[in-house]
Amino acid sequence: MRFIHTADLHLGARPDAGKNNSGNREREIWETFERLIGVCEKKQVDLLLIAGDMFHRQPLLRELKEVNYLFSKLTRTKVVMIAGNHDYMKWDSYYRTFQWNQNVYPLFGDRLQCAEFPELGTAVYGLSYHRREIKDNVYEKAKPWKKQKFEILLAHGGDEKHIPVNKASLLSLGYDYIAMGHIHKPGVVEENRILYAGALEPIDKNDTGVHGYVYGKVSEGRVKTEFVPFASREYIHMKLQVNKEMTNLEAKELLKKKIQEMGVQNIYKVVLTGFRNEYTTFDVDTMDDYGNVLEIVDESRPAYRFDKLKEENKDNLLGNYIEAFSGFPKDSVEYMALYEGVEALLETKRG
Numbered sequence: 001m002r003f004i005h006t007a008d009l010h011l012g013a014r015p016d017a018g019k020n021n022s023g024n025r026e027r028e029i030w031e032t033f034e035r036l037i038g039v040c041e042k043k044q045v046d047l048l049l050i051a052g053d054m055f056h057r058q059p060l061l062r063e064l065k066e067v068n069y070l071f072s073k074l075t076r077t078k079v080v081m082i083a084g085n086h087d088y089m090k091w092d093s094y095y096r097t098f099q100w101n102q103n104v105y106p107l108f109g110d111r112l113q114c115a116e117f118p119e120l121g122t123a124v125y126g127l128s129y130h131r132r133e134i135k136d137n138v139y140e141k142a143k144p145w146k147k148q149k150f151e152i153l154l155a156h157g158g159d160e161k162h163i164p165v166n167k168a169s170l171l172s173l174g175y176d177y178i179a180m181g182h183i184h185k186p187g188v189v190e191e192n193r194i195l196y197a198g199a200l201e202p203i204d205k206n207d208t209g210v211h212g213y214v215y216g217k218v219s220e221g222r223v224k225t226e227f228v229p230f231a232s233r234e235y236i237h238m239k240l241q242v243n244k245e246m247t248n249l250e251a252k253e254l255l256k257k258k259i260q261e262m263g264v265q266n267i268y269k270v271v272l273t274g275f276r277n278e279y280t281t282f283d284v285d286t287m288d289d290y291g292n293v294l295e296i297v298d299e300s301r302p303a304y305r306f307d308k309l310k311e312e313n314k315d316n317l318l319g320n321y322i323e324a325f326s327g328f329p330k331d332s333v334e335y336m337a338l339y340e341g342v343e344a345l346l347e348t349k350r351g
């Protein structure tokens, strides 16, 4: 038996895309989902497990039709899914009345349900959110009913307001595999046994790191899982180290080079750090060469030459101030006071 475990597709979400409109992200999230269906078909996997938040909000009827059409093209794969906190079973949700293709098994009840696949020797269990938040650990009592040899739980949550699960109680339930959703970062709770697939595509600029799905192979009752990177882009928070010699143009070129190395398809948030020349200012508005930088924050600080400054300001407050604090080591409070004070005095002088 082979399965693909995904979660948090958040179809319908519209994350930041950068100036070059690094793809229309909303469209891209749909395309990645289509690509995943293609993988299920090509690999002829037995089960596609969707552990909640397939949609970012209540699905539209036409969206369910699109999704169902894609599912209906699968010649072997059966699809089992639950609703998460984003696409919870609201009283007027189209989830409640939608007629799915025969290879689709929604576990949309608020109590534990089971889809059995005797031909695969597998049973898949799950329950769905019927409201935005569930503060109880409802999985605590969700033991499998020993229907088939291999038993899987689809579970969504893991924070205070969304079913605060814990590893020990999940393990004690006795499932062979628990497919988790809700946390967008992929993660292993228990190796080959309890995994977060993470969001298929990053949904927010703070969803950094690699995104993809979990591929699972079961033989002789043992699961072997593998994380497969699949998203079309990554959000990357980058620190760009500047130095005293660096000019504005040089910093711009360095950023361009770094982005080339890390991938121009990715979307960046950049922070300039380190000490710049005291006469240099970085023009952050002109540094986004590829149009894939959401934000550049200049946190670099001027590297003052205190001797020279003192010399130039012999007869005024700034000069006296530097004189008063001279001779302290760089990691001392006094040096910090010197630095901050000089910065403030120069600011006043310029202003």
Ligand SMILES: [Mn+2]
Residues within 6 Å of the ligand: 052, 053, 084, 085, 086, 156, 181, 182, 183
């Ligand atoms: Mn969620």
